Amino acid sequence: MTSLTRRSFIGATVGAALSPSFARALPATVDVAVVGAGAAGIAAARRIVAAGRSVVVLEAAERIGGRCRTDIAAFGVPCDFGACWFYNVDNNPVARLGPAHGMDVYPASRGQRLRIGRRNAREGELEDFLAALVRCDRAITDAAAGKADLSCAQALPKDLGILRPAIEFYMGPFSCSRDLVEMSAADLAKSVSRNIDAFCRQGLGALVEKLATNIPLERAAAVTEINAFGRSNVDIATARGRLTARAAIVTASTGVLASGKIKFAPELPKRQADALVRLSPGHYERIILELPGNPLDLQRDDLVMERAEDERTAALLANVNGSELCYVDVGGRFGRTLSARGPRAMTEFAVSWLSGLYGVDVGSRLRRSHVTQWSGDPWIMGAFATAAVGAQGSRRILMEPHRDRVFFAGEAVHETQWGTVAGAWESGERAAAAALRLFGIGPKPQPQPAERRQPRRR
Template identity: 30%
Template sequence: MVLPANLDVIVIGAGAAGLSAAQSLRQAGFETVVLEAADYIGGRCVTDTTTFSAPFDRGGSWLHSAPINPLARQAEQTETQLHKKPWSWAWVHALGHTLPEDQVQAYQNYQDELWLAINAAGAQAGDLTTQSAMPTGRWAQTAMHSISQMLAGDADVTSAKDSSNYAQAKGDWMVEGGLGAFIKRLHKDVPVQLNCPVTRIDYSGVGVKVTTPQGTLQADHLILTVSTGVLGAGVIEFVPALPASKRAALEQLPNGLLNKVCIEFDPEWRGAVQGQTADYHTSKDEFCSLLFGLFDTNLAVGFVAGRFADALERQGAGAATDYCLAGLRETFGNSVEKHILCTDETAWRSNPNTIGSYSYATLGGAGARKTLAEPLAGRVFFAGEATMTHTYSTVHGAYQSGKRAADQILSIQTQFAAKARNAPQHDCG
């Protein structure tokens, strides 16, 4: 792609946020291009179609809160096949004990109570960590780790108020063929320049200038969708520097970690089906969840999150897989391994284009999302899941944030055009 030197809008990042922003702007007639540092489209929502016999979403994979999710409506309109079966616990191994069926049900009931208590605490004045807001109960030590899998940060550092702000509706759907592939199809006409990292954003003068390996590009406006991990690490230089309010918001919204281990079983294995989950907890932080039957196939996925996921990733490739396999053996016996055809794992912390999975708010940081979303100088706009107060950490939140940033630019242009029409006209004749 030959990049024009002057554009109406530059969008940085080809994930759900950047793609939706660019699509809206192009439909409104704005010359817009998306610059992506990676060699693929999708950002943190990408479907692997080559490793296994079925698709594996390495990042975002669910249409969360489906009844109020705009992407779910898009999927329904395109008659995409959707997997709507709810997920529930079938097996739990907690600190050396495999729970009998009645206790597994009690464990699930406690999980429901846990989130109700966190949301109730978050709705009050002040803030607590999600751990402090948890109800007492027999399963608290183990169920606590579900928090890190949902929020990507551990219970002792995440904000109950931020959690209570999340717009929850019952229903988490999967998209046949993978959510990443669906997002890519939805935005297939958006031009993206791959392998084009932005290293400098200069908004000191008129418009915005960005520095890339392809040279310096200029535009009237810019939409920035990169993760808080990348922004917080200072990968991109800002001229002038980001204001103190933005830097403080980034400190309160670190990019957390959720890694996945995908496991494919041979077709003869019938140990579990879609919708069944196994939790495996061996010590304070060592915990994984295993979900079976993705897309009604013989794929399973293991989740590790928070500090434990970081520790496993530092150990190197295979450490997360080994822990999940130990959970499988504990649940189904050692013979289960002979049915495993293939495994693979993600390492989002090591990805230089994300430096983590998705954001969480630290204690007192729930308001930081709104601060992060505020435009700079009327020219630099911020999008991405971290900028969404009610739909953070989700693909549809990222998608909505891109639409919001595009609307902000469209509103500025509309106001500018109105002022021009209403300006006094001078007759020089």
């Protein structure tokens, strides 16, 4: 997914040394097989291990973490190629696990800048932008209460004027990896707001990887077929052989599943196959620039947007974790078109965008750069799953088990926190609990204590 060579790619990921699992045969049988070692798969496997049942995580790639990936090879310091922010840290299950695993989770800086041409927005201008965002949020919520779903773009107030492109970028490509015109207002209205609250000093990808310690895991074991015809078993074919499980939890992205890389027997019901297509992942790529000497004169972890004039814009996260790295993030249609033009065009865009915003010749200050290609990664195929207009119900459809023992999990399978690590994690835990319950594995659901059954008082 990046311009690294295969050799450096393998050495690159923090702690992702190749396991001797390559030489090993897969287990013949397990209680639960988990497909995919991203946040959802790791969460599911941890839950199953905790219930005392056997599990194996089958991962197609040679590294684990999926869309969470901390690299150290490219710049010699931790660099998150994928997820880097913890949203809503107080309720974030992954952030909460950090300290107990020796990882430092630190609060994000409160400073957010809006550039207007070559200057920072004045306080009043920033207030106008934030007020417009609140108005747009409300308009989308109101639209979602209507009978028919609309696109988020249709739901926006018509009088946003000069702020419209910046608002559209912030709510669409930056927050959701897709343009608002392609997104369901009902789906966005249901999602919880994403407050960027915290970072992990060693990298969010490194933390997710650490949470997989002691979980039976097989790399380079792409699953090609899941056969659920048996009465009590699921037969799974992988690139490294076959195995039988009593249940399977599938966490591959909707992009991968819709592409047919995993064959289901019997086929998925049409409503689930349609749901995968209607929750297709958007596009979000990162251009990482190493800029020694802080030429933009920004603080650590400053987040900067511009009052853009059109869709050719980006978000800047500067001096990440106190380093010399700046992340320039692009998304949606513009991000897709730009990344299709290749790493050089992406880097040129980032350099010229920043030079324009700050009046500094960023090209002459650039030491090294790197770009991601998540949409081109054959095991990821996009950024995060947004719902097409009318498709909000698709997330619940994917929560239904297939033949009672194949469960879907992953960021797409969360109604309020889709597109996030926390949502992926929770969906994995939920699928694991469902698998354990359905097969009589693990503790049976306990009756609620009497007081819990009382209606809640407001």
